[in-house]
Amino acid sequence: MRKKLLYYTAKWCGPCRMFKPVILALINEGYNIEIIDVDENVSEAKERRVSSVPTLIFTEKNKQDRRFSGAMPPDQIKSELEDGGKYETIDV
Numbered sequence: 001m002r003k004k005l006l007y008y009t010a011k012w013c014g015p016c017r018m019f020k021p022v023i024l025a026l027i028n029e030g031y032n033i034e035i036i037d038v039d040e041n042v043s044e045a046k047e048r049r050v051s052s053v054p055t056l057i058f059t060e061k062n063k064q065d066r067r068f069s070g071a072m073p074p075d076q077i078k079s080e081l082e083d084g085g086k087y088e089t090i091d092v
Helices: 014-028 042-047 074-083
Strands: 004-009 033-037 055-060 063-069
Touching (some): 004 014, 004 074, 014 074
Parallel strands (some): 004 033
């Protein structure tokens, strides 16, 4: 199973609105990304301990690998999804 990005967002979040075109472009390129609105999916956001938006969680086989808060450059997202990334893992 290839890596997946869980992208937690909210309609009221200014940075999320600015970052949305980047996420949609990556989806159009074929990257495995799921957009999750924290206000519409409160229990899932709590389960994943999402406390700020945007939050990006990279998963593989439904296990959390890496978590980042805030926007991220598209090339870094691609790197994370393609080869596991070369960036430091953040444990939560």
